[in-house]
Amino acid sequence: MNKLHSLYIGLMSGTSLDGIDAVLAQIGPNGETSSLDAVSTPFSPELRKVLFDLQSPGPNELHREKQAGNALALAYAEAVNQLLKKANLQPSDITAIGAHGQTIRHQPHLGDMAYTHQTLNAALLAEKTGIDVIADFRSRDVAAGGHGAPLVPAFHAQQFQSTENLAILNIGGIANLTLLPKDGEVTGFDCGPGNILMDAWIHEHQGNTFDENGNWALQGKVNEVLLTKMLADPFFIKAPPKSTGRDDFHLAWLQEKMGQDNHHAEDVQATLLHLTAHSAFEALLRHAPQTHTLIVCGGGARNNALMNLLKVKVQHVFKGSIEVTTSDSAGIDPQLVEGLAFAWLAWAHKEKRPANLPAVTGAKGPRILGACYPA
Ligand SMILES: Nc1ncnc2c1ncn2[C@@H]1O[C@H](COP(=O)(O)OP(=O)(O)OP(=O)(O)O)[C@@H](O)[C@H]1O
Ligand SMILES: CC(=O)N[C@H]1[C@@H]2OC[C@@H](O2)[C@@H](O)[C@@H]1O[C@H](C)C(=O)O
Numbered sequence: 001m002n003k004l005h006s007l008y009i010g011l012m013s014g015t016s017l018d019g020i021d022a023v024l025a026q027i028g029p030n031g032e033t034s035s036l037d038a039v040s041t042p043f044s045p046e047l048r049k050v051l052f053d054l055q056s057p058g059p060n061e062l063h064r065e066k067q068a069g070n071a072l073a074l075a076y077a078e079a080v081n082q083l084l085k086k087a088n089l090q091p092s093d094i095t096a097i098g099a100h101g102q103t104i105r106h107q108p109h110l111g112d113m114a115y116t117h118q119t120l121n122a123a124l125l126a127e128k129t130g131i132d133v134i135a136d137f138r139s140r141d142v143a144a145g146g147h148g149a150p151l152v153p154a155f156h157a158q159q160f161q162s163t164e165n166l167a168i169l170n171i172g173g174i175a176n177l178t179l180l181p182k183d184g185e186v187t188g189f190d191c192g193p194g195n196i197l198m199d200a201w202i203h204e205h206q207g208n209t210f211d212e213n214g215n216w217a218l219q220g221k222v223n224e225v226l227l228t229k230m231l232a233d234p235f236f237i238k239a240p241p242k243s244t245g246r247d248d249f250h251l252a253w254l255q256e257k258m259g260q261d262n263h264h265a266e267d268v269q270a271t272l273l274h275l276t277a278h279s280a281f282e283a284l285l286r287h288a289p290q291t292h293t294l295i296v297c298g299g300g301a302r303n304n305a306l307m308n309l310l311k312v313k314v315q316h317v318f319k320g321s322i323e324v325t326t327s328d329s330a331g332i333d334p335q336l337v338e339g340l341a342f343a344w345l346a347w348a349h350k351e352k353r354p355a356n357l358p359a360v361t362g363a364k365g366p367r368i369l370g371a372c373y374p375a
Contacts, residue, residue, distance in 0.1 A: 009024055022079040144356075151356065177191050188357070197276075226268070241360060294322055
């Protein structure tokens with residue numbers, strides 16, 4: 001390894017609640033980042049349930065939240081140890097871990113009382129790994145009046161430099177779009193539900209955690225009335241800065257839109273697939289019609305039905321002027337982009353570089369993100 005480069009580990013567990021992506025990154029003096037290795041470990045059904053139950057208010061939350069933070073730290077430590085073993089490295093080889101934690105509330109609209117909470121016992125993670133841990137990346141941006149999300153646009157700007165207009169669409173639990181014009185300011189915002197509602201609906205009806213390749217959705221027929229009702233949610237036309245999460249999009253939201261009408265379950269799944277594709281496509285159409293290439297990342301990039309639908313919509317309106325691809329084309333596994341981003345955010349913290357983009361989050365200014373728990 002070049003002496004000027006350092007090794008960082010990024011740990012991401014996102015709104016899908018599917019598990020942990022741990023990415024080993026090599027980062028250069030100007031933040032040039034490349035992924036060297038990775039492990040992805042699913043949550044145990046028990047931990048997934050504990051984290052899922054915390055997504056909505058309930059009894060004895062403080063104790064349950066602290067216990068979940070400990071359990072998550074232990075699961076993160078296990079992922080780090082697996083990654084170190086796989087890459088044949090020692091804890092002393094790693095400069096720091098950037099750990100996202102698990103978002104269990106996101107309330108950026110409360111003025112001086114705004115908050116966003118990513119549960120994680122970062123002290124326990126530092127203790128168990130013997131590596132400096134940087135965590136709680138979003139709070140400082142929120143304290144500065146921002147949404148604290150999305151944070152990845154700054155990393156996308158670093159990583160996907162180009163001489164043409166790019167847009168990066170992350171389809172995780174929530175979908176977010178980063179716009180990288182070839183000359184102009186980087187912008188970005190959450191554009192709506194990604195996989196979160198499709199995952200919830202198939203889990204409710206078939207017990208699966210996700211709809212592989214959208215196969216179940218493809219058995220149904222889109223219900224245009226329901227789709228129109230869902231797309232009428234004010235979030236979709238709200239001007240950025242904007243962010244969202246499980247606080248806004250959940251099964252009760254879907255049930256409210258469905259009302260008392262009878263629906264075939266697979267038709268609802270088909271409609272949810274179209275909701276994700278349509279809301280992301282509309283965001284692109286409204287905010288970045290000059291895009292040359294749309295790069296899709298996040299687990300949704302692995303859903304063939306979703307990718308095909310997006311391509312059809314883009315082709316229909318833009319007639320070949322926008323190419324749709326996945327981050328594989330830039331050499332990054334779509335599911336690892338966010339993990340890599342949190343390694344980069346840890347680097348930015350260590351280097352005392354601000355990493356939020358006020359034009360994205362709405363914060364009063366650039367801020368150094370995260371808090372350090374030394375080994
Ligand atoms: N082969 C596949 N077919 C369909 N969907 C898939 C496939 N692979 C992954 N997914 C979807 O991707 C999701 C995981 O995506 P990802 O890990 O990017 O989300 P996340 O990081 O948890 O969310 P966020 O970006 O909102 O924080 C799964 O829950 C599933 O819905
Ligand atoms: C509050 C929160 O956890 N937001 C997540 C979520 O997942 C996707 C989207 O909503 C994005 O805003 C953000 O995550 C990524 C990593 C971000 O901050 O860019």
